[in-house]
Amino acid sequence: MTLTVTDNDGATDSDQATVTVNAVGGGGGSFTTLFDDFESGWGNWNDGGSDCARYSGSRSYGGSYSIRIRDNSGTASSMTTDAFDASGVSSIDVEFFFYSYSMENGEDFWLQYSSNGGSTWTTVASWARGTHFNNNTFYTATVSINTGNSSNAKVRFRCDASANADHIYIDDVTIRASAGARLAGNSLVELGSIPGSDALAGIDEIAVPQNVTLGQNYPNPFNPRTSIPYEISTDTHVTLNIYDLSGRLVRSLVDEYLAPGKYSVNWNGVDNKGQSVESGVYIYHLTTNEHSITRTMTLLK
Incomplete structure (x- = not known):
C-alpha cells in the first residue's frame, strides 16, 4: 500500500486533506480520501444556494464551523462535493x-x-427526526456507497424539511475507499447534546457573538463569486439583500429566522431571475x- 498525505494549508489542523491510497476498496485501484471540517472554508464542498450556509457556533461538532442546510428547496437545500x-x-x-x-x-x-x-x-x-435522531443531539453516521467505478462521481447532503427554521448541521466529513476486507454497511451513533447546555437551548455562551455585524465581502472586487460574512447575537429574523445604486433589488440572499452564530453566504453575480x-x-x-x-462591493468582469 502506498500512502501520500497532502495538507492543503500546511498545518496539522487543516480543514481539507487529501489521502491517496492504492490497492484498496476491492478494486485494486486507488482513491483520494476527502476530509473537510470547514474551519477555513468549504474545502471540497459547494454551497447549494439560499438554504445552505457555512455556520460558526456550538452546533458544530468539531472546531467552530459546520455547514447548515434547511427547508426542502432541492439544490438550494444541499451541499455538494466537487466531482x-x-x-x-x-x-x-x-x-x-x-446536529x-x-x-x-x-x-x-x-x-x-x-x-x-x-x-x-x-x-x-x-x-428522519423521531425515527433516527432527535433535536439538540450530536450523531455520527457512516454510509457505504457502490460507486459504479465512476470517474465523475459526486456526493451531496440534502435537507427535506418544511421551513427555514428546520436545520441540520453537517461537520467533519470523510469520504474514503471502503476497506477491501469488509463492507462497512450503514451505522448511526448518538453522541449526546452540547456539553453544559440544556436540551432545548444548546448555546455555548463563548461561541455566541456579542453584536450583529456585517463584514466586508471577500474577495472585493470580485469575479465571479464572493463571500459575505455576518454575525447574529440573538434569535432573530434576518434578511440580506443586494441592490444596485438606484436602489433596485437585485438578489435576495437570506430571508430566514436564525439562531446566534457566525454565518457567510456566497453571491455569484446573478440576480433573482x-x-x-x-x-x-x-x-x-x-x-x-x-x-x-449596509456595505458596498464591486463586481469587475
Whole structure:
C-alpha cells in the first residue's frame, strides 16, 4: 500500500486533506480520501444556494464551523462535493457528524450519490427526526456507497424539511475507499447534546457573538463569486439583500429566522431571475429585528 498525505494549508489542523491510497476498496485501484471540517472554508464542498450556509457556533461538532442546510428547496437545500474520481474502487464510505435543530417529527435529510457528475442523483440513505435522531443531539453516521467505478462521481447532503427554521448541521466529513476486507454497511451513533447546555437551548455562551455585524465581502472586487460574512447575537429574523445604486433589488440572499452564530453566504453575480449582472458597485444590506447594516462591493468582469 502506498500512502501520500497532502495538507492543503500546511498545518496539522487543516480543514481539507487529501489521502491517496492504492490497492484498496476491492478494486485494486486507488482513491483520494476527502476530509473537510470547514474551519477555513468549504474545502471540497459547494454551497447549494439560499438554504445552505457555512455556520460558526456550538452546533458544530468539531472546531467552530459546520455547514447548515434547511427547508426542502432541492439544490438550494444541499451541499455538494466537487466531482471526484472513484473509478479505481467499487465502494466508498462516507462518515460524518451532524446536529439537528428544530426539525419537526418525520422531517428528514438525505445522503445522495451521482455517478454522472450531478446530472442524476440516487438517495443512498436518509434519516428522519423521531425515527433516527432527535433535536439538540450530536450523531455520527457512516454510509457505504457502490460507486459504479465512476470517474465523475459526486456526493451531496440534502435537507427535506418544511421551513427555514428546520436545520441540520453537517461537520467533519470523510469520504474514503471502503476497506477491501469488509463492507462497512450503514451505522448511526448518538453522541449526546452540547456539553453544559440544556436540551432545548444548546448555546455555548463563548461561541455566541456579542453584536450583529456585517463584514466586508471577500474577495472585493470580485469575479465571479464572493463571500459575505455576518454575525447574529440573538434569535432573530434576518434578511440580506443586494441592490444596485438606484436602489433596485437585485438578489435576495437570506430571508430566514436564525439562531446566534457566525454565518457567510456566497453571491455569484446573478440576480433573482438567474441572469448575470453587469460590472459595477452594488449595495448589500443586512436587517434583523433590531439592526440594519449596509456595505458596498464591486463586481469587475
